[in-house]
Amino acid sequence: MMTKTALIAGQGALPAILARALARNGTDHLVAEMEGFPCGIRAPEPVRFRIERLVPFLDHLADHGVERVVMAGAIRRPRVEAELVDPRTATLLPRLIGAFGKGDDALLREVIGIFEDWGLTVVGADAIAPELVPPAGVLVGQPSDADARDVERAAELVSGLGRLDVGQGAVVAQGLCLGLESLPGTDAMLRFVAAEAADLRPDPNGARGVLFKAPKPGQDRRIDLPTIGPETVRGAARAGLAGIAWEAGGVILLQREDVERLATEAGLFLWSWAP
Amino acid sequence: MMTKTALIAGQGALPAILARALARNGTDHLVAEMEGFPCGIRAPEPVRFRIERLVPFLDHLADHGVERVVMAGAIRRPRVEAELVDPRTATLLPRLIGAFGKGDDALLREVIGIFEDWGLTVVGADAIAPELVPPAGVLVGQPSDADARDVERAAELVSGLGRLDVGQGAVVAQGLCLGLESLPGTDAMLRFVAAEAADLRPDPNGARGVLFKAPKPGQDRRIDLPTIGPETVRGAARAGLAGIAWEAGGVILLQREDVERLATEAGLFLWSWAP
Numbered sequence: 001m002m003t004k005t006a007l008i009a010g011q012g013a014l015p016a017i018l019a020r021a022l023a024r025n026g027t028d029h030l031v032a033e034m035e036g037f038p039c040g041i042r043a044p045e046p047v048r049f050r051i052e053r054l055v056p057f058l059d060h061l062a063d064h065g066v067e068r069v070v071m072a073g074a075i076r077r078p079r080v081e082a083e084l085v086d087p088r089t090a091t092l093l094p095r096l097i098g099a100f101g102k103g104d105d106a107l108l109r110e111v112i113g114i115f116e117d118w119g120l121t122v123v124g125a126d127a128i129a130p131e132l133v134p135p136a137g138v139l140v141g142q143p144s145d146a147d148a149r150d151v152e153r154a155a156e157l158v159s160g161l162g163r164l165d166v167g168q169g170a171v172v173a174q175g176l177c178l179g180l181e182s183l184p185g186t187d188a189m190l191r192f193v194a195a196e197a198a199d200l201r202p203d204p205n206g207a208r209g210v211l212f213k214a215p216k217p218g219q220d221r222r223i224d225l226p227t228i229g230p231e232t233v234r235g236a237a238r239a240g241l242a243g244i245a246w247e248a249g250g251v252i253l254l255q256r257e258d259v260e261r262l263a264t265e266a267g268l269f270l271w272s273w274a275p
Numbered sequence: 276m277m278t279k280t281a282l283i284a285g286q287g288a289l290p291a292i293l294a295r296a297l298a299r300n301g302t303d304h305l306v307a308e309m310e311g312f313p314c315g316i317r318a319p320e321p322v323r324f325r326i327e328r329l330v331p332f333l334d335h336l337a338d339h340g341v342e343r344v345v346m347a348g349a350i351r352r353p354r355v356e357a358e359l360v361d362p363r364t365a366t367l368l369p370r371l372i373g374a375f376g377k378g379d380d381a382l383l384r385e386v387i388g389i390f391e392d393w394g395l396t397v398v399g400a401d402a403i404a405p406e407l408v409p410p411a412g413v414l415v416g417q418p419s420d421a422d423a424r425d426v427e428r429a430a431e432l433v434s435g436l437g438r439l440d441v442g443q444g445a446v447v448a449q450g451l452c453l454g455l456e457s458l459p460g461t462d463a464m465l466r467f468v469a470a471e472a473a474d475l476r477p478d479p480n481g482a483r484g485v486l487f488k489a490p491k492p493g494q495d496r497r498i499d500l501p502t503i504g505p506e507t508v509r510g511a512a513r514a515g516l517a518g519i520a521w522e523a524g525g526v527i528l529l530q531r532e533d534v535e536r537l538a539t540e541a542g543l544f545l546w547s548w549a550p
Contacts, residue, residue, distance in 0.1 A: 160439040164432055166452045177441045180455040184471040192467045196459040 003067040005029040005128070006120075009039035009046065010073025013229065013254050014125065014132075016041055018072050021129035030064060032057070037075050051078050051096070055088040058118045068121045070128055071223050077107075105165065105216065108223050124222040125252055132256075133225075134272045136248035140260050141269030143243055146207035149175065151245045151273055154212035162216030168226040171239065173201050173209025186213065186226075190235030198240060211236050212273075214247035221250065229254035233262040243269030278342040280304040280403070281395075284314035284321065285348025288504065288529050289400065291316055293347050296404035305339060307332070312350050327359040329367060333393045343396045345403055346498050352382075380440065380491065383498050399497040400527055407531075408500075409547045411523035415535050416544030418518055421482035424450065426520045426548055429487035437491030443501040446516065448476050448484025461488065461501075465510030473515060486511050487548075489522035496525065504529035508537040518544030 005022060009015035009031050019041045022029045033039040033046040049057035061069070085093065092114060099110035112122050126133040143151070154172040157180065161167050167181025171193050178197040179189045190211065201209065213226045228244060228251055236244050244263070251272075253259060263270045280297060284290035284306050294316045297304045308314040308321040324332035336344070360368065367389060374385035387397050401408040418426070429447040432455065436442050442456025446468050453472040454464045465486065476484065488501045503519060503526055511519050519538070526547075528534060538545045 157439055157441065160435060161455075164435040166432065166455065177457040178459065180436075180441065180457050182452040182455050183475050184453065184467075188467070188471040191471070192459075192463070196463040196466070200458050 003028075003121075004065045005068045005070065006061050006066040007031045007041075007128075008069060008071040009033050009041055010071070010075040011037055011039060012073045012227075014227065014252065015039045015073040017132070017254065018070060018125055018128050019043075025128075027128075030061075030066065032061075034075055034078060036078065039073060050084060051080055052084040053086050053089055054092060054114070056086060058115070058120075061120065062118065066120065068123055069115055070123050070125060071111075072125055105219060109220055112220060112223065122222050125225070126249075132252045132254070133249060134253055134256075136272050136274040139270040139272060140263045141243060141267070141271075143210075143245070143269045143271055144207065146174070147210055147242050147269070150207055150210045150242075151212055151271065152275075153177075154210055154245070155214065155247070155273070155275065158212055158214045159217055162214070162219070165216065168215060169211060169213045171197075171209055171211050171241065173197075173241070174203060174206050176200070176202070178209060186211070187231055187235050190232075190239045193239040193241075194235075208240055208242040211239075211241055211244045212246065213244075213251050215250040225250060225252050227252045227254050228259065230258045230262055233259055233266065233268060236268055237262075237266035241268065243271060245269075245271040245273040248272040248274045278303075278396075279340045280343045280345065281336050281341040282306045282316075282403075283344060283346040284308050284316055285346070285350040286312055286314060287348045287502075289502065289527065290314045290348040292407070292529065293345060293400055293403050294318075300403075302403075305336075305341065307336075309350055309353060311353065314348060325359060326353050326355055326371070328361050328364055329389070330363040331361060333390070333395075336395065337393065341395065343398055344390055345398050345400060346386075347400055380494055384495055387495060387498065397497055400500070401524075407527045407529070408524060409528055409531075411547050411549040414545040414547060415538045416518060416542070416546075418485075418520070418544045418546055419482065421449070422485055422517050422544070425482055425485045425517075426487055426546065427550075428452075429485055429520070430489060430522070430548070430550065433487055433489045434492055437489070437494070440491065443490060444486060444488045446472075446484055446486050446514065448472075448516075449478060449481050451475065451477070453484060461486070462506055462510050465507075465514045468514040468516075469510075483515055483517040486514075486516055486519045487521065488519075488526050490525040500525060500527050502527045502529050503534065505533045505537055508534055508541065508543060511543055512537075512541035516543065518546060520544075520546040520548040523547040523549045 031041050031046040035050045099107040150172045154170045157170040169181035169186045171179040179193045181189045306316050306321040310325045374382040425447045429445045432445040444456035444461045446454040454468045456464045
């Protein structure tokens with residue numbers, strides 16, 4: 001018998017993609033969204049929940065036979081309104097509020113821990129739609145040896161950034177770092193490289209550089225993986241890069257057909273990279 | 276008796292400032308510039324040297340009684356033209372070329388080592404003009420407790436970036452990293468924050484954020500310290516920041532009077548920070 005799945009849907013493109021995959025696979029499932037963060041999915045109609053009433057929501061999942069949970073999409077940190085907290089959720093608040101101060105990773109680990117304490121299995125998007133997380137290999141184009149060296153240097157930088165709990169991306173060309181990702185995100189970094197770094201490659205005929213993305217070292221890979229989508233390819237092309245690489249197994253590729261077509265048209269390589 | 280000083284002058288504002296300080300102090304000195312990198316100083320007329328003829332240049336310094344050397348200003352890595360190398364400099368090339376591949380820090384350390392092997396004392400800009408490197412303390416304005424927390428987080432990030440051998444600056448507001456310095460430099464990072472991060476501060480009435488600069492951990496402080504000048508203040512103001520802080524003793528403040536006046540006018544604090 002198939003287990004029932006709950007899709008906890010935040011914002012962005014990923015939740016709808018997973019909802020379609022669940023429907024296509026005929027997986028028995030429900031969708032839930034946090035009050036104030038509409039996910040845009042309407043079939044099935046989402047169950048709404050509030051952080052202040054997390055325990056009644058977990059009971060609701062159990063009552064409906066849910067055994068497996070996938071969390072996808074962005075949720076900005078909700079305000080917790082004290083007067084709405086039910087007594088059983090109140091006992092969890094110290095755990096959540098303690099994690100609030102420690103950054104997103106700690107908070108997400110705590111949320112996963114609570115779901116697991118309720119007997120639910122938390123899985124990543126790749127368990128629902130494996131095609132979103134391509135295994136190692138070049139998908140499009142042909143990276144040169146110089147590109148491969150730039151990917152290695154960028155991977156080292158992204159790993160260092162991750163340990164600082166900042167961004168999940170970097171741009172490197174000819175061994176030089178042209179951009180580092182911070183709060184404004186990947187698309188903003190690519191606009192920066194396009195605007196500020198066009199003339200900084202020492203050899204104008206040399207390697208044009210790569211965008212590299214990876215999760216933070218030690219990050220729970222079931223949640224909040226970095227994504228690459230059509231806008232990433234457009235941004236990388238505008239920044240004059242040779243291609244996009246990412247840590248194999250650690251990045252979600254959204255709208256893969258569009259991404260591959262756009263990369264081919266722009267002459268960019270796409271490389272699911274393993275060290 | 277006063278020792279004779281050689282100012283090895285690269286490009287940018289700092290060499291001329293040091294030349295004026297040397298003249299003002301009545302220090303017996305000469306100026307040297309690398310062929311192809313004019314420093315703009317004309318009194319005294321600079322001695323020209325080439326990397327390929329480094330040993331004859333070192334002899335020239337000794338012949339003129341030079342005992343102390345200060346290096347200031349930017350020099351892009353020169354090409355080494357093999358046919359111009361004199362036999363004695365040729366014996367040094369393995370040392371220099373080995374360091375070429377290891378990054379700017381390694382190369383500068385090697386150059387300092389060669390000057391020291393020739394019996395010269397290499398000093399930092401602060402030995403010539405101590406007012407360029409202010410000791411710890413707030414110079415302008417009054418940072419809040421929230422600003423102090425942002426400075427601490429930014430200092431942690433810049434230290435991490437330095438270990439990766441990337442940039443020497445970061446912008447943090449309300450604990451969040453809005454920008455990280457890479458090859459395009461501080462002014463480019465501030466344009467990025469102005470363009471991409473204006474709406475990303477979670478509390479619109481909270482701390483507006485700080486620019487922090489520091490040398491790389493382990494960097495030789497006699498050379499290549501990060502600088503702050505009037506353009507840094509203008510950029511920080513345009514990025515909507517509350518102030519500028521830097522590691523006390525590790526940053527050169529160019530045109531200090533202008534910098535302090537501009538910061539006062541823009542309502543920014545200036546903080547020579549010690550942990």
